Amino acid sequence: MTATTTTPATVGEGAAAQPLGVYTRPKGGNGWRDWVTTVDHKKIGILYGAAALFFFAIGGLEALLIRLQMATPDGTVLGADMYNQVFTMHGVTMVFLVIMPLAAAFANYLLPLQIGARDVAFPRLNALSFWIFLAGGLFLNTSWLFGDAPSGGWFAYAPNTGVTFSPGHGMDFYALGLQITGIASLLSAMNLIVTVLNMRAPGMTLFKMPVFTWMILVVQFLLLFAIPVITVALFLLLFDRNFGANFFNPEMGSDPLLWQHLFWIFGHPEVYVLILPSFGIVSEVIPTFSRKPIFGYEFMVFSGIAIGFMGWGVWAHHMFVSGVGPIAVGAFTLSTMFIAVPTGVKILNWMATMWGGKLRFTTAMLFATGVVSMFTVGGLSGVTHAVAPADTQQTDTYYIVAHFHYVIFGGALLGFFAGFYFWWPKVFGHMLGERLGKWNFWTMLIGFNLTFGPMHILGLQGMSRRIDTYSPGFGFELWNLVATIGAFTIALGVLFFALNVIFSARRARGLPPVGPDPWDARSLEWFCPNPTPVHNFDELIQVESLDEFWHRKYGTDENGRIVRVATAEEVCQKGDATDVHLPSPSYWPVVLAAGFPLIGYGIMYNLWLCAAGGILVVMSIYAWVFEPPDDPDGAHGHEADGAAEPEEAPVG
């Protein structure tokens, strides 16, 4: 059951007898080469997190520019066209380059650990997902350097984004950039689904998986089926703009609603893609700091699955004023109200988990309770949109802006911060400071409410979203100024987080890593020492119950009272196994990913670049296939673990 101990000598023979590979694989080692060629899910998770925080800084600066422009009437910080570009890129960046990759960061790092696996099912494919995501994100942001950033809003309604109304390459950057990051999400979704379905530790049935793992699984299915729909929409837009197709050309009789339908059939499941990972994190943090198991585990899981299904039946509530007709409006009003039920179940279950628990308000717990409360506000304003007559008044006002920031910032982003504080010792071996952490939490929470709370009022007063200036005398001045002050308070909160990261790393320098189980936690990842060793588990864990780690630490005495039966040191593994076979690093994921931006630039500027990018992609795929399955010199327990490589995998 554990890793076998094949000696390198036998491996050398095996490799000589089987000259499968044309290219040698990199050896690993350390330094930047190690990061570029890594296939380790933990390093890829850290890369995802670092890249997402980098884009978070960019998207945050864009947000500050927006708020500076809106701080006073007749703002002059940005011109109208520049304002359009900045709010479009702010939205695109935050949705596709911050929240989604942050979820991918947590999923990559934690999901294999939580199911007791040594890696994902396809380690190289996992690396490829990250590099393609990074290539797509950088590609999108280079549009600034070409002086032509997308300006059609994050949902890019055609025909407004067609070549007639959006000349220049901005919307091409949008269509191509999202196409590229879409490939990354799709590959990652396929990989993680196979991982969860096939690689769970012995005894871990689906209903012994942690809620976080469950929510990530639901999200991957949503991505699996939603990404191809936006792929279609983006292709149609691209063909319209570049090859003169007639998908969004009303003069030729095209349907101006086609884009809206395709986009929102993707876009509404996407909303749940953004929020469910955070729900999963909160479902791990709250039980730990309440010292109670999650209340109604099955209900939590099934409500997540229900959201996953119902998320496909509500898209037209984004189109209540687009003229879809009274029957569609009625039907989508109903389905939208229904989807509040499973979400409400989750909120109530979190509260019931806390009820009667021994609460410890660490920073992670504060952020988690922040999610529960702030998401509830956003959820309630969401229910008001479901009422079509009310929505008719709210559409395209700041009320909508307030709503989706309460769910995406208050729900998703605060949840990721809870995750940072909770799993930081697991990833980096030291805790984030609690003192700065609390400053981080309170400034962010207050700043967030100062920024987005007043937008409810502004919206109901009739202030349109996306206008670049407003005149004095409409009563917009006060709340806009408050919102701008709030935005800079959030920036201060993020600064506290950055300082916390730096100071805690500096404080931990030279000290031994934090001991096992700093939080008295519950799930499988805490069997590993901190930080997680490269091979994850010394030996695979036989799982008998949900919260296996907790059940190994606690039992019941003869009176049925819960007593501690083992210390964390006794339960945790030592992380000193040396005979575990690990997949070798590979050059090809990063090389393959580099082809995609070339294709993107090629379509806009010069088709020869396209050809170069295409050749790079195809050659990398073949090189990938003919790469030796493993480093012949590496430790090699070939039968030992399931981190199987996609040998001759037919898909790129």
Added chain:
Amino acid sequence: MADVMTTEAPAAAHQSEGAGTGISNNKLLMWVFLGSECLLFGGLISTYLIYRSRFHTGPAPGDIFDIPFTSVSSFVLLMSSLTMVLALSALNRGDIRNNRLWLLTTALLGSLFIGGQVYEFTTFVREGLGYTTSPFSSAFFTLTGFHGIHVSVGIVMLMSLFISSLRGSLRQEHSETVEIVGLYWHFVDIVWIFIFTVIYLVPSPTS
């Protein structure tokens, strides 16, 4: 498959035997990918259905389709699914020679279908139905074009298998690789059954 499905061995040497589906990772990856592909073609087919009667001033679908011709090329494509099965079953028996023969035949039948598509497209363009003529024409060429690209990718995969077989590296123990490529190939065929029905068999509007 029954022996694979009952993996209750307590001391499983292989991690994937811990608690899995019993389907290998590679095959499950292909199944999951094909699930995603359903929505890709679903989006394209829906677009076509919305635009099939919007032919502006260009040729109408009912006037331009040559149903007997396309039926023949559809038959060719469907037959390639049969030869794909024969290729897999030959390799399962360890019959490398017949495996190569049927792999090549499948690729050739696929190429014949693509040839038919190229002929059809050029005929349509000559008859005045260009890519930019109308919403109908854009939707038609995009949907059938995406399918054609999928068939072409399949042909590349089949030829890659064929060449690795010539090099002696496609042996009986690799039959699952052929099976996985076969899954893709059958999927592309099944999608064509839908596309053929929706585009050609359902009575089309005429001008």
